[in-house]
Amino acid sequence: MLIVMRSDARTEDVEKVIKVIEALGFRGHAMPGESRTAIGVTGNRGAIDPAHFENLSGVAEAIRVTKPYKLISRDLRPEKSIVKVGNATIGGSELAVIAGPCALENRDQVFATAKVVAESGAKFFRGGAFKPRTSPYAFQGLGIEGLQMLAEVRDQFGLNIVTEAMDEHGVDAVAKYADCVQIGARNMQNFSLLKYAGQIEKPVLLKRGLSATLDELLLAAEYIMAEGNYDVILCERGIRTFAQHARNTMDLSIIPAVHRLTHLPIIVDPSHGTGHNYMVTPLARAGVAVGADGLIIEVHPCPEEALCDGAQALTPGQYLDLVQQVTALHELVAEPAAIAAG
Ligand code: PEP
Ligand code: MN
Numbered sequence: 001m002l003i004v005m006r007s008d009a010r011t012e013d014v015e016k017v018i019k020v021i022e023a024l025g026f027r028g029h030a031m032p033g034e035s036r037t038a039i040g041v042t043g044n045r046g047a048i049d050p051a052h053f054e055n056l057s058g059v060a061e062a063i064r065v066t067k068p069y070k071l072i073s074r075d076l077r078p079e080k081s082i083v084k085v086g087n088a089t090i091g092g093s094e095l096a097v098i099a100g101p102c103a104l105e106n107r108d109q110v111f112a113t114a115k116v117v118a119e120s121g122a123k124f125f126r127g128g129a130f131k132p133r134t135s136p137y138a139f140q141g142l143g144i145e146g147l148q149m150l151a152e153v154r155d156q157f158g159l160n161i162v163t164e165a166m167d168e169h170g171v172d173a174v175a176k177y178a179d180c181v182q183i184g185a186r187n188m189q190n191f192s193l194l195k196y197a198g199q200i201e202k203p204v205l206l207k208r209g210l211s212a213t214l215d216e217l218l219l220a221a222e223y224i225m226a227e228g229n230y231d232v233i234l235c236e237r238g239i240r241t242f243a244q245h246a247r248n249t250m251d252l253s254i255i256p257a258v259h260r261l262t263h264l265p266i267i268v269d270p271s272h273g274t275g276h277n278y279m280v281t282p283l284a285r286a287g288v289a290v291g292a293d294g295l296i297i298e299v300h301p302c303p304e305e306a307l308c309d310g311a312q313a314l315t316p317g318q319y320l321d322l323v324q325q326v327t328a329l330h331e332l333v334a335e336p337a338a339i340a341a342g
Helices: 011-023 107-119 144-157 168-177 191-197 214-226 254-261 270-274 277-289 316-334 336-340
Strands: 002-005 027-032 037-042 059-063 083-085 088-090 096-100 124-126 160-164 180-183 204-207 232-236 266-268 294-298
Touching (some): 002 011, 011 027, 011 037, 027 214, 083 232, 088 096, 096 107, 107 124, 124 144, 144 160, 144 168, 160 168, 168 180, 168 191, 180 191, 214 232, 214 254, 232 254, 266 277, 270 277, 270 294, 277 294, 277 316, 294 316
Parallel strands (some): 096 124, 124 160, 160 180, 204 232, 232 266, 266 294
Antiparallel strands (some): 002 037, 002 059, 027 037, 083 088
């Protein structure tokens, strides 16, 4: 059920509706919007009688929701969500660039990369301290030591930190040191992890599973939001298909589909989405052209020496060039009127 409040509803009216929802044994999620607040109800198994709400002060209408998701939906919040990450935002008019190495390897590599990322004007730094590796013998990441380096990067360069957590302990550690908790493709349907991430007070970057459908991605986001954390950013990072020429197939059509169904922002990851250095910049441009709210890009001072994902890492020079290109393109895409005016 979705309860839409009138535009002149008062805070007390919203609180009263939430009390009635709780008295029925359910949970109410108030989503303030530009013109009105809507309240999503979760926890009910069957239909709820709208009569419980219709006559309460400030209520415009109580609507049955027939879609499998509620809180991510544009029905609940017609305008796009702008998610605050540290001292910056994702989902607003600015293109968010998150860049850094796949894995944090050592101080020299981390700080050299952070310097380039800061120079590029990007506001977010990425780098895995806990790495999900296919082989148990591959480099697994620096763990807490890596997170401490990330905290230093934030202090030194003013960059907001995005890094992956693979389990509940990792979520606590990442939430302590970083500004945004990344949940990786392999964990997109780790439901206990999603619920746990729903209880923290840091935004979550949720990457699409290796072969997840749009509905599965949206329902994974719904898991986080149903626990009360509404700060979720989605990420298209390529899916597995029969194509052999790229590591994954970047599914760009998911971007407009996501914007149609949900108010949540979505970014694209052309590094994992292609797996090849030479494809990263063209696919970054493509992502921006179809309306992505941002990009996540792997950069390494010396890709051939990278301990993880070297084949898809950009050199600092290539990365700086990419940022110039996507910034120019974003200006065109974001303001079509400017193109018409020539
Ligand atoms: C990553 O961003 O480093 C990563 C492991 O991504 P994914 O979960 O998309 O494979
Ligand atoms: Mn990687």
